[in-house]
Amino acid sequence: MERQITIKDIAIALRLSTSTVSRALRDAPDVGEETRKAVKALAEELDYQPNMLALSLLKKQTNTIGLIIPNLDYVLATMVKGIDEVALEAGYTVMVCQSDESFGREIVNTKRLLDSLVDGFIISVSSETMIFEHIKKIQVKKKPLVLFDRVINSINAPKIRLDNFEGGRIATQHLIDQGYKKIALLAGPENLSISNERKDGYLQTLKQNKIKTDKNFIIHCDFNQEYAYIAAKELLAMKQRPDAIFCISDRLAIGAMLAIKEAGLKMPKDIGLVGFNNEPITKLLTPAISSVEMYGFEIGKATAKVFLELIHSETDMSDKEIIFKPKLFIRESSKRS
Amino acid sequence: MERQITIKDIAIALRLSTSTVSRALRDAPDVGEETRKAVKALAEELDYQPNMLALSLLKKQTNTIGLIIPNLDYVLATMVKGIDEVALEAGYTVMVCQSDESFGREIVNTKRLLDSLVDGFIISVSSETMIFEHIKKIQVKKKPLVLFDRVINSINAPKIRLDNFEGGRIATQHLIDQGYKKIALLAGPENLSISNERKDGYLQTLKQNKIKTDKNFIIHCDFNQEYAYIAAKELLAMKQRPDAIFCISDRLAIGAMLAIKEAGLKMPKDIGLVGFNNEPITKLLTPAISSVEMYGFEIGKATAKVFLELIHSETDMSDKEIIFKPKLFIRESSKRS
DNA sequence: TTGTAAGCGTTATCAT
DNA sequence: ATGATAACGCTTACAA
Numbered sequence: 152m153e154r155q156i157t158i159k160d161i162a163i164a165l166r167l168s169t170s171t172v173s174r175a176l177r178d179a180p181d182v183g184e185e186t187r188k189a190v191k192a193l194a195e196e197l198d199y200q201p202n203m204l205a206l207s208l209l210k211k212q213t214n215t216i217g218l219i220i221p222n223l224d225y226v227l228a229t230m231v232k233g234i235d236e237v238a239l240e241a242g243y244t245v246m247v248c249q250s251d252e253s254f255g256r257e258i259v260n261t262k263r264l265l266d267s268l269v270d271g272f273i274i275s276v277s278s279e280t281m282i283f284e285h286i287k288k289i290q291v292k293k294k295p296l297v298l299f300d301r302v303i304n305s306i307n308a309p310k311i312r313l314d315n316f317e318g319g320r321i322a323t324q325h326l327i328d329q330g331y332k333k334i335a336l337l338a339g340p341e342n343l344s345i346s347n348e349r350k351d352g353y354l355q356t357l358k359q360n361k362i363k364t365d366k367n368f369i370i371h372c373d374f375n376q377e378y379a380y381i382a383a384k385e386l387l388a389m390k391q392r393p394d395a396i397f398c399i400s401d402r403l404a405i406g407a408m409l410a411i412k413e414a415g416l417k418m419p420k421d422i423g424l425v426g427f428n429n430e431p432i433t434k435l436l437t438p439a440i441s442s443v444e445m446y447g448f449e450i451g452k453a454t455a456k457v458f459l460e461l462i463h464s465e466t467d468m469s470d471k472e473i474i475f476k477p478k479l480f481i482r483e484s485s486k487r488s
Numbered sequence: 489m490e491r492q493i494t495i496k497d498i499a500i501a502l503r504l505s506t507s508t509v510s511r512a513l514r515d516a517p518d519v520g521e522e523t524r525k526a527v528k529a530l531a532e533e534l535d536y537q538p539n540m541l542a543l544s545l546l547k548k549q550t551n552t553i554g555l556i557i558p559n560l561d562y563v564l565a566t567m568v569k570g571i572d573e574v575a576l577e578a579g580y581t582v583m584v585c586q587s588d589e590s591f592g593r594e595i596v597n598t599k600r601l602l603d604s605l606v607d608g609f610i611i612s613v614s615s616e617t618m619i620f621e622h623i624k625k626i627q628v629k630k631k632p633l634v635l636f637d638r639v640i641n642s643i644n645a646p647k648i649r650l651d652n653f654e655g656g657r658i659a660t661q662h663l664i665d666q667g668y669k670k671i672a673l674l675a676g677p678e679n680l681s682i683s684n685e686r687k688d689g690y691l692q693t694l695k696q697n698k699i700k701t702d703k704n705f706i707i708h709c710d711f712n713q714e715y716a717y718i719a720a721k722e723l724l725a726m727k728q729r730p731d732a733i734f735c736i737s738d739r740l741a742i743g744a745m746l747a748i749k750e751a752g753l754k755m756p757k758d759i760g761l762v763g764f765n766n767e768p769i770t771k772l773l774t775p776a777i778s779s780v781e782m783y784g785f786e787i788g789k790a791t792a793k794v795f796l797e798l799i800h801s802e803t804d805m806s807d808k809e810i811i812f813k814p815k816l817f818i819r820e821s822s823k824r825s
Numbered sequence: 826t827t828g829t830a831a832g833c834g835t836t837a838t839c840a841t
Numbered sequence: 842a843t844g845a846t847a848a849c850g851c852t853t854a855c856a857a
Contacts, residue, residue: 153630155604157834168844173836183842203604204545205834208849211489213541215583215605223568228560235586239593244600246552247584249572256576263581266540267492268552293490376768405772431713435742437774494850505828510852520826542850545833 156199165189176201216245216458217264221252221277221301224374224402225430226447230300233451234273241459243270252374254279261285271295271462273454276303278340278374295461299454301345309461309471311454315345318443318477319352319397322425325441325479326395327360329487331423335368335386335393337379337403346371349399349427368393372403379406387414387422395423395485401430404440408484423485438483446475493536502526513538553582553795554601558589558614558638561711561739562767563784567637570788571610578796580607591616598622608632608799610791613640615677615711632798636791638682646798646808648791652682655780655814656689659734659762662778662816664697666824668732668760672705672723674716674740683708686736686764705730709740716743724751724759732760732822738767741777745821760822775820783812 158176162169167186174182175190176199193199207213216238220227231247238245246269250257257277262285264272271294274286278301286306289296302310326334336353339346350369357364367389372378379398386393387410396411398404404426408418416422418438426433429444453473461468495513499506504523511519512527513536530536544550553575557564568584575582583606587594594614599622601609608631611623615638623643626633639647663671673690676683687706694701704726709715716735723730724747733748735741741763745755753759755775763770766781790810798805 153628155629155834158836159834169834170836170845171843173834174843177836181842186842200603202545202834204541204550205849206836208539208541208545208833208851209835209837211849213605223560223565225562228565231560231584232586232588236588239585239596244583244585244597244605246581247568248576248581249569251569251573259576260581266537268540268550268581291490292492409772432769432772435746435769435773492850495852496850506850507829507852508827511827514852518826523826539850542833543852545835545849546851546853548833 155202156197157202158199160197161190161193161199164193212270213268214243215269216243216455217261217269217272218245218247219250219257219260219264219272219274220247221250221257221275223249226428226445227275227300229447230275230451230454233448233453234455235451237452237455237459241455243459250277252277252279254282258285261289265289265292265294269294271297271458273297273299273458275300278343281342295458297454297458297461299450301343303344307469309457309468309473311450311457311473312475313345313445313450313477314474315348315477316352316355318427318445319349320356321352321477321479322349322397322427322441322443323353323356324360325481326397326423326425326485327356327362329395329419329423329485331395331485332362333365333368333391333393334362334395334397334423335365336370337382337396337398337407338369338371339374339399339403341371346399353397374400374402376402376406376409379403380410381406383407383410384414387411387416393422395425397425399427401426401428401433401440401442404442405432405436408436408440418484419487423487425479425485429480433480433482441482441485442480444478444480446477450475492539493534494539495536497534498527498530498536501530549607550605551580552606553580553792554598554606554609555582555584556587556594556597556601556609556611557584558587558594558612560586563765563782564612564637566784567612567788567791570785570790571792572788574789574792574796578792580796587614589614589616591619595622598626602626602629602631606631608634608795610634610636610795612637615680618679632795634791634795634798636787638680640681644806646794646805646810648787648794648810649812650682650782650787650814651811652685652814653689653692655764655782656686656734657693658689658814658816659686659764659778659780660690660693661697662818663732663734663760663762663822664693664699666732666756666760666822668822669699670702670705670728670730671699671732671734671760672730673707674719674733674735674744675706675708676711676736676740678708683736690734711737711739713739713743713746716740717747718743720744720747721751724748724753730759732762734762736764738763738765738770738777738779741779742769742773745773745777755821756824760824762816762822766817770817770819778819778822779817781815781817783814787812
């Protein structure tokens with residue numbers, strides 16, 4: 152790596168002090184017209200670039216956002232895109248760290264980023280995360296923190312997320328409206344907020360419609376097509392098999408679909424299927440799968456905006472909560488009428 | 489943001505000099521056993537964290553890799569995952585910047601990262617990128633640089649990529665073997681290396697099999713399902729319509745598939761279809777789409793390894809080139825025999 | 826074994 | 842209008 156051109160180089164070459172050069176470069180008012188020109192010309196010629204590290208050390212800010220996410224699947228990639236776009240615009244660079252759904256990696260990532268490189272954090276937790284000491288540490292250090300998508304209610308920080316309860320509700324209500332009576336749920340990992348909220352929406356909707364819930368109809372599994380396939384097979388093998396399955400994600404729905412097809416059942420006639428996320432694939436499959444849109448890009452943009460607001464106004468925003476309303480896209484897999 | 493605990497705080501509290509504290513913390517040999525213990529104990533108690541910024545400024549290295557990619561679609565997300573994993577293991581943090589296929593944003597990202605925060609670059613260029621001054625600038629500054637996936641041949645730097653020519657070849661040969669005679673090509677943007685290499689594989693294979701190429705059978709379009717749909721419609725509307733379409737990506741293949749279905753044609757009987765990337769969806773569609781696997785995760789890991797090698801051994805590696813062999817997964821969309 | 830001082834590249838404060 | 846100096850937090854000769 153080449154030695155960087157510094158302010159000092161310019162100062163020496165021009166027989167000026169570093170402070171004058173610094174001032175000239177930043178168009179400070181109290182600097183002679185000629186010196187300014189000379190400095191700028193030489194800076195240009197030598198292709199001088201300020202050393203951000205030195206600036207960051209001095210200013211105690213890096214213009215960098217630490218973004219910690221559990222994976223880079225469709226939904227999160229979309230959210231990252233939104234965050235990125237807003238951040239770039241505002242002059243921030245985003246450090247994306249994937250925890251890969253691992254609590255351990257999430258902690259390592261948090262620690263690394265916390266070790267003073269980033270101005271603040273935007274986090275969506277891993278599915279393993281049940282203890283939040285690492286997150287609290289961020290707050291102890293008074294670094295700005297925004298939670299999105301998979302938020303943690305017990306942490307005091309701005310939260311941007313989908314109304315997952317409502318998502319669960321509209322999906323379930325739709326199935327009921329289509330005449331399905333024995334609706335199973337393929338849920339995600341047990342302790343994951345988004346999964347449980349969707350589940351609550353499902354449960355309450357059943358109750359409101361006076362449909363008894365069958366515990367055996369609720370299966371928790373990892374966000375993984377294979378597991379969903381196995382879980383769905385189990386459901387279909389029951390004597391009193393469900394006549395519809397609501398899946399907490401499209402990946403799960405795809406796994407379920409494979410099991411349904413293998414069982415020789417037809418959607419929507421024999422069984423109804425609804426997914427979540429509204430991934431582009433859902434439109435393309437046969438049958439196309441009904442799914443709940445979660446507006447990932449918008450959530451991403453909103454998240455970054457809240458972050459910027461938080462970082463610029465030192466006011467307390469820990470109560471701030473932006474909740475996006477989901478929308479159900481009804482497709483063949485569940486449309487009977 | 490809270491004031492950080494510094495070495496100075498510990499020094500004052502213990503009535504030592506900062507240098508002694510620094511030494512004690514780093515287990516330097518020339519420090520008294522007792523002082524070491526005292527320092528470490530207090531550091532622990534105060535939860536002292538070294539200021540990486542100061543260290544970086546001093547050492548002129550940030551343990552950070554600048555990763556510039558055109559998008560976060562399935563293939564690149566997979567590659568990023570591979571890069572991330574290896575980098576994390578080696579103590580590096582990755583700054584992922586999406587150019588969003590925009591030349592302008594690629595330049596902004598490069599400039600920002602170059603302004604001294606990162607130790608080196610891993611880049612896959614945008615589809616708009618035809619001028620490489622920003623990349624050359626990285627080299628002028630002697631920062632380590634590795635290109636992957638969409639590489640630039642005229643730039644002297646290690647390159648890790650798929651054998652795209654071979655990918656084009658096996659896809660085309662497969663179609664020929666299945667008895668297709670009029671094979672069209674849905675290619676990507678005109679100036680994109682991966683697209684042209686795949687195209688060359690296609691062209692040469694046709695030639696080798698003594699099949700005349702029809703210029704009208706080759707359509708360039710953006711990596712976008714909509715465009716592919718339109719392009720495929722055009723192809724199918726020709727009097728002498730193609731009896732097979734090789735698409736340079738799965739997204740394009742999906743667009744083509746929609747057009748094919750709409751035209752009432754059956755795959756593989758009436759028309760053959762082969763995609764590229766082997767995205768998980770290809771298996772799930774009806775018919776399942778044959779596709780060329782490109783081993784994104786492995787390419788990602790290899791890329792990060794080469795980067796680490798480059799950064800640690802100051803040897804010249806600009807000739808290094810790792811080329812992965814693609815593999816065709818044959819599915820219903822093109823399997824006649 | 827410990828302390829002093831210079832330096833990494835920059836800016837801000839105070840003189841001149 | 843310009844310069845000297847201290848400071849950001851840390852490491853590393855060099856002294857003691």
